[in-house]
Amino acid sequence: MAVSKDARNRAVKGLGTGPADVTQLASDQPGNRPGALVAAQPRDLVEPIVVPNTLWQSVEPAAYAGGRASEITHLREVEASGIARHDDARWSGMLEIIPTKADYVLDLIRANSLWPLLSGLACCAIEMMSAATSKNDMDRWGMFPFRASPRQADVLIVAGTLTTKMAGPLVRLWEQMPEPKWCVAMGDCTCSGGRYKRSYSTVEGIDRVMPVDVYVPGCPPRPEGLIFGMMKLQQLIKDRRGHWPERPIGPTVPEGV
């Protein structure tokens, strides 16, 4: 669906299609363009997907290679659709919105009592547990009951590396969860494969097998980071921006990745 057969074939053979000289400079060095997501033919025009960073600056002068913050903030499509403007998870905007529909109340109810499914696979599970226990308490947002059964869960927090052997059971769990459901990819391994990107037995990011709403990067992300991701998910639910209403059934990984 999202991944064309051509791209998949290229992916299957495991070959990049970048320039013949594979020695590229790192993208965070000043003056380099990121070479990500190059097109199929070497002679095609390669446009970077960079959105210029006008949103934030680092206060630390020595950060980001001499004061220039990273040029890449998010995908161009996100910028074009305008939702990036609301992507701040701050509560100050809430008071200005006057509820006019009962749907809004339902969304509030759903957002404030998200029940996660216990899907701790690896190291991130320990940080997820840490986020659920006393010091960083997820119960403040109503997320304490980690349901063991997918039939009773709202959100699937995939915490830990997804291997090819586990992918089947995990997708089966996802399909067993009743709508409305959301998915949070916690940790680098679930966002993009992380440190196991080259490995023979891991899936490079769970968005290859299921639609993901929130990505929480980190290896492992701090419990506060996971809580920030969950708050962002709550914001998503209230803005009805999640994948759920017009949900694609399968993976959401972009083409060519």
Added chain:
Amino acid sequence: MTTPTPTASEHRSTDDPRITLDEGVGVFEPIPPYPPRTEREAEFYTLGDGEMFINMGPQHPSTHGVLRVVLKLDGEKVVDLDPVLGYLHRGVEKLCENADYHQTISQVDPLEYVSSLFCEWSPVMAYEKLLDVEVPRRAEYIRVLSGELNRIASHALFMGWMALDLGGLTPILWSFIERDEIVEMLAALTGQRMLFNYFRIGGVNGDLNHEFMSRLGDWMSRATQQIESNISLLNANEIFVRRMRGLGVIDTATALRMCMTGPNLRATGVPFDVRRAHPYSVYPELDFDIPT
């Protein structure tokens, strides 16, 4: 543009790490697999009278992480079981093949993610033996200190989870308070709460700093009392004791035959502790008992 074909012993079908939903994600083996591939499978997957299979699947609250156990039940009694591993096999050894020695130190962290410093310590010691590098005493003591703190944190997590499996919700909250304190301490020392990537060939990544020492002193002033209260929460609980006492008793001969190590082996009565039997680092100078 032609893509090269891999040679014979290479990737096919499920070998490909880039799988998507359409291609069929992984294999779910039916119970029982027929025809049985090995002797043990034939023996296990033959049902006696009144027996049944239950699959304690990879996702389960008490299989910590992912472990699939196929249980053969006679009523409620488990007669036999067949664990199926591999749901978290990430290919670390293969990734380490092309890496420098230093790169492997961070790669082996997640093998034992609850107490990663020990998982780093082993290869680092091996490299030091190969390279004949001598570690300064201060670094050795820092290693022992951070390692033992990590051990306490890991055992605190274990105690909490064990009680959670039996249904108690309180001990895990208490244990995680303790674990969070220790882990924040180690974060002040190493920069990370877990998967520290702290040991280096010939020492550690950075000296003790003031924040670590102040957190450590803070914790030490109430550590004993905290650990004691956590332990007595479990030991003084009659339900816990009656459920756990007398379960899973293994004798020494069986334990050695099964190649058990660690606290499980010590619980059978063998006073084997690697830190005493085969001491490394500065453990010969430290005085401690081996509980059996």
Added chain:
Amino acid sequence: MDRAFKRRLEGRFAERLTGPVRQRHDETEIRIAAADVTDTLRTLHDDPAFGFEFLSDLAGVDTGTYMQVVYHLWSDTTSDWLRVIADGLSREDPRVPSVTFLWKGAEWMEREAYDMFGITFEGNRDLRRIYMPPDYTSFPLRKDFYLADDSARSPGAGVRHMERVHDPRNSTPGNTLRRARA
């Protein structure tokens, strides 16, 4: 380093050793042929003079030209770890007698060596894959198993060895199959 231990080993297993007994720091290593595994390990296990009751690990090794199976043993009689290397297995069809008759725990260790290298342990009642899915066709840790690599497509494709593309097309026998150092 336990010199007396080395002399005892040389005295006892003189005809079975295929190489010198090597010692380094706190480890002693002996090399035997694959056919001698049963006798040697049984002697090491049963003989009270050696008493190696504790099998710490069993691993497979692919050196590029041949395969090995390595056993790490511990005993109360000596302060050294003993490493027994069953050497010289062919890369096409490596077969080694199993030690599950001595240690039941070796069953899973041998399953791992089978899964990763394809080494068949004769006498193991349960030799099937342990990590990979049961229908997997390759043996991952062999030296001729290449990782599919996408570093050419990522901005981080760097200069270090791990970041380069390890493409089978670019390999020659000289740079992929690494020779063992004698």
